[in-house]
Amino acid sequence: MRMRHKKYLEQRLEACDSVNLGWLADYAAEKRGEFQKRTLDVKEIFGNENPVHLEVGCGKGAFAVEIAKRNPEINYIAVEMARNVIVSAMELTIKENVPNLKFLMGKAEYLEKFFPENSVERIYLNFSCPYPKESYKKHRLTHKVFLDIYKKILIPGGEIHQKTDNRKFFEFSIESLSENGFILRNISLDLHNSDFEGNIVTEYEKRFSDMGMPIYRLEAVNLLK
Numbered sequence: 001m002r003m004r005h006k007k008y009l010e011q012r013l014e015a016c017d018s019v020n021l022g023w024l025a026d027y028a029a030e031k032r033g034e035f036q037k038r039t040l041d042v043k044e045i046f047g048n049e050n051p052v053h054l055e056v057g058c059g060k061g062a063f064a065v066e067i068a069k070r071n072p073e074i075n076y077i078a079v080e081m082a083r084n085v086i087v088s089a090m091e092l093t094i095k096e097n098v099p100n101l102k103f104l105m106g107k108a109e110y111l112e113k114f115f116p117e118n119s120v121e122r123i124y125l126n127f128s129c130p131y132p133k134e135s136y137k138k139h140r141l142t143h144k145v146f147l148d149i150y151k152k153i154l155i156p157g158g159e160i161h162q163k164t165d166n167r168k169f170f171e172f173s174i175e176s177l178s179e180n181g182f183i184l185r186n187i188s189l190d191l192h193n194s195d196f197e198g199n200i201v202t203e204y205e206k207r208f209s210d211m212g213m214p215i216y217r218l219e220a221v222n223l224l225k
């Protein structure tokens, strides 16, 4: 049964070749201790020199598809480690015919192996897993481990835009970003009751706000390059 499931997923992924940039990492090679680096040629991929924005942990892709449609002059790459989830995002992109959006499968940990230094203008972190346990905090996408990676690939003045429903994770992020060379701005403790315009509601955002939970949002600028 599981095999059939897997085969079906492979078929769905194959049908998304036109928007799928492949794996962020060859995990088997990594395990063998082999060095791997595959720099993405974004100009060739999109056929232009437009700025590049990433979404890390894009889930089923509603946000990525909508923001790419609203901003055709930006190239978007969405990253997601769960293949059975990212496949829905790719299918939606094909259905909606969004030429400026592509996908990378895999973990954010590997971003710096694929993006040249100073090549990304903005990173979106929407409702990233909060990993509440102290022992898991290194997995939080705003931990120093990840900020060091983002700083390498972001241009000077590049930005991180974060949204979350989790207050403790938000506080952790504010502290971590401030301690690691980012300047914070436009902090909102209740996005849906603020004057922020043009918000694109993600799948998780809808779920949490329907439950009456406030949505936290911030922008962090990488000034200390």
Ligand SMILES: C[S@@+](CC[C@H](N)C(=O)[O-])C[C@H]1O[C@@H](n2cnc3c(N)ncnc32)[C@H](O)[C@@H]1O
Pocket: 056, 057, 058, 059, 060, 079, 080, 081, 082, 085, 106, 107, 108, 109, 126, 127, 128, 129, 202, 203, 204, 205
């Ligand atoms: C809570 S979901 C949010 C999905 C979507 N952004 C939204 O707002 O609806 C978080 C997603 O991030 C992905 N994720 C978590 N850690 C990741 C990592 N290190 N690299 C890539 N994706 C990751 C998970 O697989 C999951 O799909």
